[in-house]
Amino acid sequence: MILHRRALLGATVLLATPAVVRAQNSWASRYPELVFAIIPSENASGVTDRYTPFTRYMSERLGTKVTLRIANDYAAVIEGQRAENIHIASYGPSSFARALMTGAKITAFAIETNLDGTKGYFSVFYVKKDAPYQQVQDLRGKNLGLVDPNSTSGNNVPRFALNKMGIKPDEFFGRVVYTGSHENAIIALNQGTVDIAANWWNDENESNLLRMARKSMVRAEDFRIIFKSDQIVNSPMAYLDSLPEELRTAIRTAVLDMPQRAPDVFNAIYEGKQGPLQAVDNKAYDPIIELNRFVDSLRRQ
Structure with missing residues (x-):
């Protein structure tokens, strides 16, 4: 189941200009734009304030435009990744499990953590x-x-x-x-x-x-x-399995590096109330798949 509004990207965040990074990436011509979507846990203006600095940061790190999409409901994120129109998504646990259950070819790569290190x-x-x-x-x-x-x-x-x-x-x-x-x-x-x-x-x-x-x-x-x-279990970010391995690695690295490389961007999302994102995989959400199946059975009764 995602504040400081001042987050601007400083020069220390940038390793190279987008043009230089793009020239170095074999996948750049295939992905001139990546779509990042998030489930609607709050009103649209709150999501925009929270995640616009993040998409700017990701654009600079990847060397290609990353566009924020605020979904109307949880199902829209699931369907967007099933259709491969959404390249990266921030989920709640059940919506991520539902995406896997309905055939989305995606992998969780980062999980939110708490200040005490729990997940x-x-x-x-x-x-x-x-x-x-x-x-x-x-x-x-x-x-x-x-x-x-x-x-x-x-x-x-x-x-x-x-x-x-x-x-x-x-x-x-x-x-x-x-x-x-x-x-x-x-x-x-x-x-x-x-x-x-x-x-x-x-x-x-x-x-x-x-x-x-x-x-x-x-x-x-x-x-x-x-x-x-x-x-x-805490909420994940997930990307499409169809993305080139080099691109998936770049996305994962940029996200996991964010607290150190761009602390203002990280704090814009979490207000200093959560710990750094950590690596995760789909297996962590097997219990949530079982929860979804149980709730589905209740609805059929």
Whole structure:
């Protein structure tokens, strides 16, 4: 299941001009432009602010234009990589697993890490601070806010957890609402459209709620957690297997080097709240594939 707006690329980031780098790359003529896409975890302006410095950095490092694409929903990223229209993508765990399950020829190459070195986060259920509910079972007949059918912390883990509680969401809750993004789920809860909302949470120092509070969208103290899941493997970046090996290596190196080579770019994305990206492969997401299959089986019941 992704701030400082001042991130500008300094001369220390650049190893060579794009023209020089392009001349050195055998794949450059085949890929005059690469598309980087990201799932919609927040509003479009927030994603643009967060990732425009990243695409500039990648353009300079690779010597070819890297274009940011903000997807309308999680499925759009999956389909874009299946169709090979999206060369690099930032996923949530479940959406990446879904892409593999539906035939996308892609490989995870970088995983987010936490400041303590761990590589996981949590799904939580929030309610309003002053609401009378102490546990999920207290919300019978109330409205549940989920994020997207392909969201890990915003749908699949919550549905898995509810099943363990013996709760069938469509029968237990008055309505189940997909809000489209983690930010929208919190907004729906704040406005009273839903009474309980699923979201992602790293630790006491970082969560989607805290990011929203830093942008003055909500007050974090107006909400409280009534359920926290087991830890979920962190989100990956993935590229197309069809890209030339030299290009895939260049992409992977540029991303993994980013905290050291371009700390302002890295901090624009993570606000100093996460550790450096580390290498990963598809096997790390085998448990998420199994989670997706389990949730799919629930929907068929």
